[in-house]
Amino acid sequence: MIGLISSILTITLRAGTSLVYATIGEIFTERGGILNLGLEGIMLMGAVTSFAVSYYTHSLPLALLAAVLVGAALSAIHAFLTITMRANQVVSGLSITLFGSGFASFLGQRLGPATNNHRLVGLVGAKFESFRIPVLSDIPIVQSIVSQDILTWGIYLLIPLAWFYLYRTRAGLSLRAVGENPQTADAMGVDVFRLKYAYTISGGMLVALGGAHLSLSYTPGWSENITGGRGWIVIALVIFSMWNPARAIWGALLFGGINAVQFRLQASGTNIPAGFLNMLPYIMTIVVLVLITWWEALSKKVGAPAALGQAYMREDK
Amino acid sequence: MNEQHESGSFLVEMRGISKSFPGVQASDGIDLRLRYGEVLALLGENGAGKSTLMNILSGLYRPDSGEILVGGRHVTISGPRDAAALGIGMVHQNFMLVDTMTVTENVVLGIRDLAFIPDMAEIKRGILELSERYNLKVEPDAFIWQLSVGEQQRVEILKLLYRNAEILILDEPTAVLTPQEAQELNHVVKRMKGEGKSAVFITHKMEEVMSFSDRVMVLRKGKVVAGKDTKDTNPRDLAKLMVGREVLFQLDRKPFAPGSTVLELRDVCARDERGLPALSGVSFMIRAGEILGIAGVAGNGQRELSEVITGLRKASSGSISINCVDFTGKSPLEIIRSGVSHIPQDRIAVGAVGDMSVANNIAMKGYRSKPLSFAGMLRPRKILELARKMIDSFRISTPSPETRVKFLSGGNIQKTILAREIESCEALLIAVYPSRGLDIGATEAVRKELIAQRESGRAVLLISEDIDELVTTCDTIAVFFEGRVMGIMPAAGAEIEEIGLLMAGVKPGTEASA
Numbered sequence: 001m002i003g004l005i006s007s008i009l010t011i012t013l014r015a016g017t018s019l020v021y022a023t024i025g026e027i028f029t030e031r032g033g034i035l036n037l038g039l040e041g042i043m044l045m046g047a048v049t050s051f052a053v054s055y056y057t058h059s060l061p062l063a064l065l066a067a068v069l070v071g072a073a074l075s076a077i078h079a080f081l082t083i084t085m086r087a088n089q090v091v092s093g094l095s096i097t098l099f100g101s102g103f104a105s106f107l108g109q110r111l112g113p114a115t116n117n118h119r120l121v122g123l124v125g126a127k128f129e130s131f132r133i134p135v136l137s138d139i140p141i142v143q144s145i146v147s148q149d150i151l152t153w154g155i156y157l158l159i160p161l162a163w164f165y166l167y168r169t170r171a172g173l174s175l176r177a178v179g180e181n182p183q184t185a186d187a188m189g190v191d192v193f194r195l196k197y198a199y200t201i202s203g204g205m206l207v208a209l210g211g212a213h214l215s216l217s218y219t220p221g222w223s224e225n226i227t228g229g230r231g232w233i234v235i236a237l238v239i240f241s242m243w244n245p246a247r248a249i250w251g252a253l254l255f256g257g258i259n260a261v262q263f264r265l266q267a268s269g270t271n272i273p274a275g276f277l278n279m280l281p282y283i284m285t286i287v288v289l290v291l292i293t294w295w296e297a298l299s300k301k302v303g304a305p306a307a308l309g310q311a312y313m314r315e316d317k
Numbered sequence: 318m319n320e321q322h323e324s325g326s327f328l329v330e331m332r333g334i335s336k337s338f339p340g341v342q343a344s345d346g347i348d349l350r351l352r353y354g355e356v357l358a359l360l361g362e363n364g365a366g367k368s369t370l371m372n373i374l375s376g377l378y379r380p381d382s383g384e385i386l387v388g389g390r391h392v393t394i395s396g397p398r399d400a401a402a403l404g405i406g407m408v409h410q411n412f413m414l415v416d417t418m419t420v421t422e423n424v425v426l427g428i429r430d431l432a433f434i435p436d437m438a439e440i441k442r443g444i445l446e447l448s449e450r451y452n453l454k455v456e457p458d459a460f461i462w463q464l465s466v467g468e469q470q471r472v473e474i475l476k477l478l479y480r481n482a483e484i485l486i487l488d489e490p491t492a493v494l495t496p497q498e499a500q501e502l503n504h505v506v507k508r509m510k511g512e513g514k515s516a517v518f519i520t521h522k523m524e525e526v527m528s529f530s531d532r533v534m535v536l537r538k539g540k541v542v543a544g545k546d547t548k549d550t551n552p553r554d555l556a557k558l559m560v561g562r563e564v565l566f567q568l569d570r571k572p573f574a575p576g577s578t579v580l581e582l583r584d585v586c587a588r589d590e591r592g593l594p595a596l597s598g599v600s601f602m603i604r605a606g607e608i609l610g611i612a613g614v615a616g617n618g619q620r621e622l623s624e625v626i627t628g629l630r631k632a633s634s635g636s637i638s639i640n641c642v643d644f645t646g647k648s649p650l651e652i653i654r655s656g657v658s659h660i661p662q663d664r665i666a667v668g669a670v671g672d673m674s675v676a677n678n679i680a681m682k683g684y685r686s687k688p689l690s691f692a693g694m695l696r697p698r699k700i701l702e703l704a705r706k707m708i709d710s711f712r713i714s715t716p717s718p719e720t721r722v723k724f725l726s727g728g729n730i731q732k733t734i735l736a737r738e739i740e741s742c743e744a745l746l747i748a749v750y751p752s753r754g755l756d757i758g759a760t761e762a763v764r765k766e767l768i769a770q771r772e773s774g775r776a777v778l779l780i781s782e783d784i785d786e787l788v789t790t791c792d793t794i795a796v797f798f799e800g801r802v803m804g805i806m807p808a809a810g811a812e813i814e815e816i817g818l819l820m821a822g823v824k825p826g827t828e829a830s831a
Contacts (some may be wrong), residue, residue: 170431177415177426184413187377188427188476189398306417314377 002140008260009144013152014218016249016256018043018210020155022234023241023248024162025206029075030238031166032199033179033307037093038078039207040231041100045070046211048104048120051222052111055125060216063126067212068205074100075204076197083196086311097231108222120222127220151213155252162245175199179305182312192312210234229282236285240292242303251288258284327386328353328515329374329405329484334383336369343369344380345539351484351515356506358530358547359519360559362757366539367519368410371486374517375407376400387484398429406482408473410489410519416462420444420455424476447478451505466493466616474505485509485516491525495614496784496817503529521559521757523552535559560757568761570768573792573809576605578641579745579776580626585635587625587800595621596800599635603745603776603793608767610791610808611780612816615750618800619780620662623749626778627659628652640744653682656743660734660751662780668734671723675715676704678722678733682741707736712762728759735766746770749780764790784813798822 022039029036036042046067054063078096081087112119128149131137137147166172177185178195186192214226233255240254241247262277296303329351336344343366351357359367372378374385376397385392387403394400400407414423421441425431441457448455453471461469470490477485487506491499506516506529518529526533527547535543535558543558581602589595595618603609611619624630626637628649636645639655661667669678680700683689688699704718713732715725722730731751738746748767752760767790770777781787787794791808796819803819818824 168434170425170428170433170435173418173422173426173435176418180415180417181413184415185427187375187397187407187409187413189396189401189429190427191398 004264006140006144008257008264009141010147011260011263012253012256013144013148014256015259016252017148017152017155018213018218019230019234019237019252019255020159020210020248021151021213022207022210022230023237023251024158024245025071025203025210026234026238027203027241027243027245027248028162028166028175028199028206029203030308031175031179031243031305032196032203033182033305033310033312034079034082034196034200035089035093035309036075036078036096036200036203036207037090037235038074038096038100038204039093039234040227040229041097041104042071042074042204042207043100043211043214043227043231044104044225045074045100046208047215047226048107048111048222050208050212051125051215052107052120054127054216055120055123058126060126060128063216064209064212067208071204071206071208071211072201075201075207078204079197079200082311083193083200086313089309089311101225105224108224121224122221124221126216128217149217151209151217155249159245159249162248166245176305179307182307182310186312186314196312207231207234233281233285236289239303240288242292242296243305244303254288255281255284326353327351328388330386330389331370331374332384332386334370334373334380334385336366336373336378336380342539344373344383346383347536347539347541349534349541351517352532354510354513354515355531356510356516356518356529358526358533359517359536360521360523360526360533360555361536362521362559365536365559367536368488369539370536371407371488371517371519374400374484375405375486377407397427401427401429401480401482404481404483405486406477406480406484407486408470408477408488408490410492412469412473414461414469414472416460418461419457420459420461420464420472420475421457423461423472424479428480444475444479447475451475451478451508452501453505466614467495467498470494470498470502478509483514485514486519487516488519489521490518491520491522493615493782495820496813497821499525523555526555527552537561556757568764568768568789571772573607575607575792576774578602578604579639580778581638581641582626583636583638585625585637586633587621587630588633589621594800596625596632599800599802601795601802601805603778605744605774605776606771607793608771608777608779608791610787610794611778611797612784612787612794613782613797613820615782617797617820619749619797621800622797623659623661623747623778623780626652626747627657653741657745657747658738658742660731660738660746660748662749662753669722669730672721674719675708675713675722675725675733676700676718679704679707679737679740682737703740707733707740711736711766728755731755731759731763735763739766739770742770742775745776745778747778747780750782751779752781752783752786760786784816787816788813796820 022043026036026039049070050063050067053066054060074096078092081092082089108120110118112123116123128151130147130149133146137143174185174190175195177190178192182192211227215222219226237251240251258280262280265272265277266274327350331347331349334344334347347370361367369378373380376394376399385394392403421437421444424444425435425440444457453475455468455471455475490502494502509516520526530547533545533547533550534541535555537559583600585596585599586594587596613619621630625632628647632645636643638644639657644652644655680689680703684695690696701718708715708718711732713729713736715729722733751763755763767777767779779791788808788811793805794808794811795805796803796816798820799822
């Protein structure tokens with residue numbers, strides 16, 4: 001029994017890792033008042049470029065770097081459109097997703113070697129391996145936590161750091177102010193435009209890392225629609241975590257857990273239809289959104305940055 | 318201004334400042350001089366360019382032309398950061414505070430040499446020390462949304478003091494305060510002056526110019542019309558300079574002769590958006606031919622009161638009757654049909670549709686029935702006809718009835734709403750801050766219109782935060798504090814002092830605040 005729990009926890013954390021990167025990335029972006037619905041596209045682009053780089057160079061650091069740069073580039077487009085051009089954030093984000101999904105699919109059919117018909121599907125590249133730590137890796141449960149690769153270890157660090165940054169540092173204070181009330185932040189000498197750009201782009205980098213985790217670690221390799229809608233689930237997770245990085249872990253565990261259970265049930269040859277199991281994360285997303293909205297209404301807590309989605313200009317009269 | 322000093326003797330000197338917004342010349346070659354350790358009052362009507370001028374000094378706006386000297390040196394202020402570095406700080410009319418953050422976080426927000434990981438305990442000590450020294454009581458760990466408007470203003474001032482601002486700009490600071498709080502503010506400003514700091518004080522209230530300032534500068538339509546030492550002037554002269562003509566301080570009215578009860582509230586309770594009690598056990602009545610004024614600092618349940626009566630918000634208990642018929646829990650449409658008209662607080666959001674024409678906005682209430690519509694179809698010619706009539710009788714200045722409302726000035730938008738609501742008013746008119754943001758001329762017109770409604774036998778509920786307006790316009794005044802009626806009194810002979818105490822929650826004869 002404990003072995004089963006342990007193995008479910010292992011997969012849960014592994015499946016939750018990419019969600020944590022993307023959720024925290026989007027939390028930072030939204031804290032700056034920018035809604036980026038381009039997540040799905042950015043994750044797919046991060047996944048395809050990092051896999052291609054890992055296949056050709058066998059260098060995982062280079063693969064991650066590629067993902068981060070692609071994430072920065074795509075979110076920079078979103079930043080330019082929404083911050084400088086003051087375009088509608090929803091429209092801009094959706095077009096990033098449409099573009100990213102299509103372009104990632106295109107790259108998956110073009111970047112491969114001639115021997116594979118120029119496709120990336122079915123190839124094997126470098127991938128992250130789990131650590132084996134003496135003693136600890138032999139204890140059930142504990143091993144699920146420590147016997148993970150460096151990207152999963154990364155979230156153990158990222159979550160507390162992101163929380164500390166947001167709530168305990170000068171920079172975090174300015175960021176929160178920008179998303180809540182840009183007029184005030186501006187009047188108090190915070191450089192609103194610079195911060196909005198900085199956090200939209202750095203948030204996009206984290207989102208792309210989440211995509212890279214999929215193709216370099218969770219399901220190594222490239223397949224069409226490798227994200228399986230995770231970009232959309234993350235939008236819900238940001239709400240679920242109420243824009244607090246510390247709470248991102250719970251959403252990631254919940255959805256990672258659903259993945260893990262799904263995985264287990266399928267492996268054990270259950271007669272629950274596969275289609276139903278595949279539906280689970282999306283049904284759960286709806287359930288979570290309903291519950292959180294209900295709970296917010298009950299507790300009178302409002303989590304969303306007040307100026308989320310609004311363009312800001314100083315001399316607006 | 319005729320005085321000519323060498324520039325070195327002024328703390329701030331603004332020369333030939335001009336700034337225009339699309340369609341408006343907000344500042345037109347303004348010269349301003351602020352001496353060391355002086356309180357300068359900037360007096361002018363809404364739209365005279367006071368706030369624009371100070372927003373330029375505080376770095377939020379950039380002037381189209383003109384130069385600024387601080388301490389005798391030419392400076393370029395390209396953002397609030399530059400202004401802060403020069404020791405200039407501003408308390409804006411709509412407060413610049415982040416609601417979801419604590420007092421401490423708001424005070425240190427944006428300070429450039431703040432440590433990357435700020436020592437909050439240390440900062441709190443600093444805030445408490447300042448709040449002690451200036452008698453500005455605040456709770457450093459409280460969230461802004463928990464504070465009253467008066468407390469929020471203290472945070473704003475502390476924010477400037479914490480930054481060692483030498484030049485404080487206060488934009489209509491008393492608009493949201495009770496008379497007593499305004500008095501306290503006066504003490505704080507005097508203390509800062511005593512420490513050698515200087516202040517610019519924006520206002521359109523004559524009495525405040527007299528009690529706060531050393532010198533006064535009057536602006537009209539973006540130009541300086543006078544600069545005087547305060548002791549050499551008086552309210553009547555200032556009002557004349559500000560408006561450009563004589564102002565009536567008294568309104569003509571017939572003697573008070575109330576008829577039957579039109580509106581009666583019994584023990585009405587309601588909650589606000591946060592689910593907190595906004596109205597607790599409110600009871601009062603208004604009779605035909607009576608103007609009842611609701612006095613109180615904004616945010617003490619006035620908005621909820623108007624919404625409950627008009628059916629926009631549900632009363633959680635109690636009853637509301639109009640002409641002796643119970644209307645508790647009825648829909649806004651049913652209430653409109655009973656003859657109730659409503660001039661809402663937020664005229665842009667609730668009162669008018671900015672992208673629709675003046676004519677359509679005027680027709681917005683009567684369009685359901687003849688003559689404006691027939692068999693479910695609008696009759697544009699009838700609508701235009703009505704609009705022309707209203708534009709004429711309410712003197713709405715608009716290029717045409719087809720102009721979109723959002724292009725009109727605040728006063729004319731208000732008149733458009735007023736025209737529609739008064740035209741359709743049969744029994745009760747509810748006016749929420751009807752003169753807020755209007756200049757003296759438009760304010761006078763609005764008040765006269767309210768009195769005309771009273772004279773024709775309707776009941777009027779006037780919600781206002783301007784005590785002078787209440788005393789001059791109303792027959793009866795009810796004072797609100799935290800959603801309760803603190804007292805009801807006849808307006809004739811009402812003591813402003815007493816109303817002020819009630820507004821602050823203090824019952825006469827008791828020391829403790831309720």
